[in-house]
Amino acid sequence: MKIASKWIKHRVLAQYPSIRKHLPETHLFxxxxxxxxxxxxxxxxxxPVVGSGGYGIIRVKRRGKTSFAIQKDMKRYRVNSKVALLQLLRRLMSSKKRYLIQKGINLVSIKKRPIDYRLLILRPESEWKVMGTIGKWAAPGKIVTNHCRGGKPINLGPSLKMSLGCSEERCQRVENTINRVGMSVAETLGNRYRMRQLGLDIGIDKKLRIWILEVNTGPRYQLFRYHHDRSLYPKIVGYMRQINGR
Ligand SMILES: Nc1ncnc2c1ncn2[C@@H]1O[C@H](COP(=O)(O)OP(=O)(O)OP(=O)(O)O)[C@@H](O)[C@H]1O
Ligand SMILES: [Mg+2]
Structure with missing residues (x-):
């Protein structure tokens, strides 16, 4: 089963305290x-509550008491009052859609381009299996890391080493935490809706805290072609065949 609404997924996940602490504050706009x-x-x-590929996403940054910087795609705006901010947002948001408003995570970055991570977990048979994690490095000037918007694959270890100077041991600990958080999501949301595939968009902030930006229930996995473990992608393809053939 697939769930398109980011709001429904957020509310289900927020019921579990061990997962909730990894969810950025989120409300309906x-x-x-x-x-x-x-x-x-x-x-x-x-x-957008229902959206994909980074489409329609807007970032708002506070610059002063009533001064705000707004970005959507490559377009940047500056407003100097709350009224002007709301007017601009109404123009940038589709009147036909509902939106979520979420705390922005101060993501790890290289050359000021943010990175977030895709964790893939599959259940070809009865048990969930963590496949692995791969980073997505945003194209210059972008506020989203999606591959279809020019985001480039980058491996977890090297990306944390380059952005924060993490040791190998530290990177391994971060990866273990990501896997643990992912397994909690699989065993709650995934089991509740009898899912077999989950792709989590994971944010790591500059203090190495782990955030769940969203959970995809029909995830793309082609990025794993670029995983440093070359045996991983064929393994994923095999499991996906098994899942789709059920
Ligand atoms: N709260 C946030 N803080 C920082 N960056 C964010 C946040 N939410 C989203 N982003 C950035 O925007 C990207 C896209 O967001 P998200 O995955 O929620 O929507 P989507 O990509 O449109 O949906 P889908 O993954 O289903 O295609 C994220 O991968 C991340 O780079
Ligand atoms: Mg996404």
Whole structure:
């Protein structure tokens, strides 16, 4: 089963305390939450409840008391009042869609280009299996890392080493935490809806905290072609055949 609504997935996951602590604060978009979240966070992401490929995503950054920088795709805007911010957002958001408003995570980055990570977990038979993690490095000037928007694959270890100077041991610990968080998602959301494939978009912030940006229930996995473990991609393809042939 696939679930398209990011809001439904968020609410199900937020029921589990061990997962909730890895979820950035998220609400359905409304002016009320826009103002209240801007008091607590300097960066917000606004994204369609049903959307993919980074489409329609808007970032708002607080620059001063009533000064804000907004970016959607490659377009940047600056406004100097709350009224102007809301007017601009209404113009940038489709009136036919609902949106989420989420705390922006200060993602690890290389050359100021953010990186986030795709963790793939499959259940070809009765047990969930962690396949692995691969990074996506945003194209210059972009606020999303999606492959279809020019994001480039990058391996976890080298990316943490290059961005934060992490030791191999540290990278391994981060990977273990990611796998543990992913397995909790598989064993809760995944089992509840009898899923067999999950792709988590994982954010790592500059303090090495792990965040679940979203959970894809029909994930693309072609990025794993670039995983340093060359035996991984054929293994995934085999499991996916098994899953699709069920
Ligand atoms: N809260 C956030 N903080 C920082 N970056 C974010 C945040 N939410 C989203 N992003 C960036 O935007 C990208 C796309 O967001 P998200 O995965 O939620 O939507 P989508 O890509 O449109 O959906 P799908 O993965 O189903 O195609 C993320 O991979 C990440 O680079
Ligand atoms: Mg995504």
């Amino acid at each position: 409304s002016p009320h939450y826009l103002w209240s979240m801007l008091q607590r966070h300097d960066t917000l992401y606004i994204k």
